[in-house]
Amino acid sequence: MAQVAFDEIGAVTATFLTTGTLKKGDVVEVSGEKTVGPCSDAGRFCGVALDVAADGAAAVQVGGFLRVKVSGEGVTPGRVSLVADGTGGVRKAAAGSGGSGGESGQECLVVSLSGKSAVILM
Incomplete structure (x- = not known):
């Protein structure tokens, strides 16, 4: 391969x-x-x-x-809305519920995941 x-x-x-x-x-x-x-x-x-x-x-x-540290769940290959996690890495932005807006993330293209890091396109 x-x-x-x-x-x-x-x-x-x-x-x-x-x-x-x-x-x-x-x-x-x-x-x-x-x-x-x-x-x-x-x-x-x-x-x-x-x-x-x-x-x-x-x-x-x-x-x-670029390579970023990833925490939490939900970061998968494809377009993902990301926010900082407060510890130097990123996590998936929380979606809104009940009509509220949720977190204002930055849409990034995730092309690779490896352990607790990902390669994204900004």
Whole structure:
């Protein structure tokens, strides 16, 4: 069987200042002018920290295929609405019930799942 990999195809990476405690592989959100920080639970993420320097700068992948940590149930291959899980990864956005809107997730294309990580297209 042929091996297929999607990691970093079409990667768009930018350097940001950071707030809070970020680790390599954490999803991030814009927290201020030219600045990213950790996402809260149910937050809308803008990318993944590829590297975090001691001087407070981070390389963040904001587009293309990227690997994210996944928690919870319901993330499957295909189009999935994702939100930050508050611990550096993502989870499936909760659907609305009884006419309420639910969580405002980001629709991503999930192309690969492996253990507690997934490759998505942003």
